Amino acid sequence: MIDRILAKRIVPVVVLDDAESAAPLAEALLAGGLDIMEITFRTAAAEESIRSIATSFPEVLVGAGTLLTPEQAQRAKDAGAVFGLAPGLNPEVIKTARAAGLEFSPGVMTPSDIEAALSLDCKLLKFFPAGAAGGPGMLKALAGPYAHTGVKFIPTGGISSANLADYLALPVVAAIGGSWMVDKKLVAEGKWDEITRLTKEALAAAS
Numbered sequence: 001m002i003d004r005i006l007a008k009r010i011v012p013v014v015v016l017d018d019a020e021s022a023a024p025l026a027e028a029l030l031a032g033g034l035d036i037m038e039i040t041f042r043t044a045a046a047e048e049s050i051r052s053i054a055t056s057f058p059e060v061l062v063g064a065g066t067l068l069t070p071e072q073a074q075r076a077k078d079a080g081a082v083f084g085l086a087p088g089l090n091p092e093v094i095k096t097a098r099a100a101g102l103e104f105s106p107g108v109m110t111p112s113d114i115e116a117a118l119s120l121d122c123k124l125l126k127f128f129p130a131g132a133a134g135g136p137g138m139l140k141a142l143a144g145p146y147a148h149t150g151v152k153f154i155p156t157g158g159i160s161s162a163n164l165a166d167y168l169a170l171p172v173v174a175a176i177g178g179s180w181m182v183d184k185k186l187v188a189e190g191k192w193d194e195i196t197r198l199t200k201e202a203l204a205a206a207s
């Protein structure tokens, strides 16, 4: 699973208000060359959207984002999510995700967060909110003392095609996450061709 994220190095983060949008969105991403998506647990449609992708698009690696409670982690796994992420680090969520067999990356932003994650044996961490926290320079400085532990990061928050290469150039960055190519407005308006175009542009910038 992790190898597949690392291969494309981009995780589109999507907020879906309507589970009916999940399938055309998956098709738009696939047409752009991305077979991965993170559906955030911020809407009532998240669970059904994950189930719809897991059932209809077995070739897509579907994950759940914004997992704030153990119960959400379990629901995400039961709906078919194969990975989970959160903006922060909640030991109870980590415990439940692990017991359920859901690959989970907690969010970190400080040295203490990283040490808490390492003590819970988490080595692939979301760095959030990447841009507001200081961008690639901040992540480089933050990760310095921990690089030898094998920890890797998925910076997310404020990333776009314009700056993703600066993050991906850091050896500690496994992949980047972001919502710009699957913007809520584009999804609501059914602008699938534009999502495909932005996905291609992002993959080109990442390579």
Ligand SMILES: O=C(O)C(=O)C[C@H](O)[C@H](O)COP(=O)(O)O
Binding pocket: 013, 040, 065, 066, 067, 085, 086, 087, 107, 126, 128, 156, 157, 158, 159, 177, 178, 179, 180
């Ligand atoms: O919900 C989560 O699991 C998160 O970690 C937060 C999201 O990844 C960001 O909200 C995406 O940020 P933008 O790309 O700036 O829109």
